[in-house]
Amino acid sequence: MGEPMTAQTPIRVLAVDTATSAVVTGVVELNADGGVTTLAERVVTDQRRHAEVLTSLMRDVLAEAGIAGADLDAVVVGCGPGPFTGLRVGMATGAAYADALGVPAYGVCTLDAIDGTVPAPDTGARLVLTDARRREVYWAIYDAGVRVSGPGVDAPDSLVAQVADRGLSDVLGESRFTERFGFAGADLVTPTAASLTAVAAADVLAKAPAEPLAPLYLRRPDAVELKDQKRKSLLPAATDD
Structure with missing residues (x-):
């Protein structure tokens, strides 16, 4: 060093x-x-x-x-x-x-870095969300600027249930995602x-x-998944024993 x-x-x-x-x-x-x-x-x-x-x-x-x-x-x-x-x-x-x-x-x-764009809440935790496509979000939870959970990727509705008991004070992300958690959002979050x-x-x-x-x-990236799917389609069909 x-x-x-x-x-x-x-x-x-x-x-x-x-x-x-x-x-x-x-x-x-x-x-x-x-x-x-x-x-x-x-x-x-x-x-x-x-x-x-x-x-x-x-x-x-x-x-x-x-x-x-x-x-x-x-x-x-x-x-x-x-x-x-x-x-x-x-x-x-x-x-x-x-x-x-x-x-x-x-x-x-x-x-x-996205969490760092906005001062941390005085109390409680903050959930940060970004678009993961495929109707999912990337997420992490922060307390006083320190990541305490995540990063992860989940469907928004599934994540709502997961964080229900976390006592969130803020959710930072695009409105189409944050509104599911009862918080206002923005058009673009970077x-x-x-x-x-x-x-x-x-x-x-x-x-x-x-x-x-x-x-x-x-x-896994889409290209790998599609390649695996093609490989599996070439295998003999499974039969019951």
């Missing part, structure tokens, strides 16, 4: 997340006390063009921040949970960019460049060795 950063040397971080329906990227400065200042940020909703949109946004935020890629000290990447295709775009791009620059890439849970960086701040400041990015899929 390297020497911690000093107060005189804020470090510059590129943050990337493609685990939700939006592509989020930004450049931030991280101070020795953990304070985060956003220099530039872009959030674009385009599920079908994650790869194309992300690389363009990375160029945009670097240009707006007035720095070159070589000026970056670290890359922070949201590792989900999220749908397979979109999630791997952000992780592969972030990891490759960090490798090309010779800087560490730190992975964080996207739900942790992490921010600042909240992604804040989750990784301790490791970034300490220059901790970066581990390989590990995606939080929480379920």
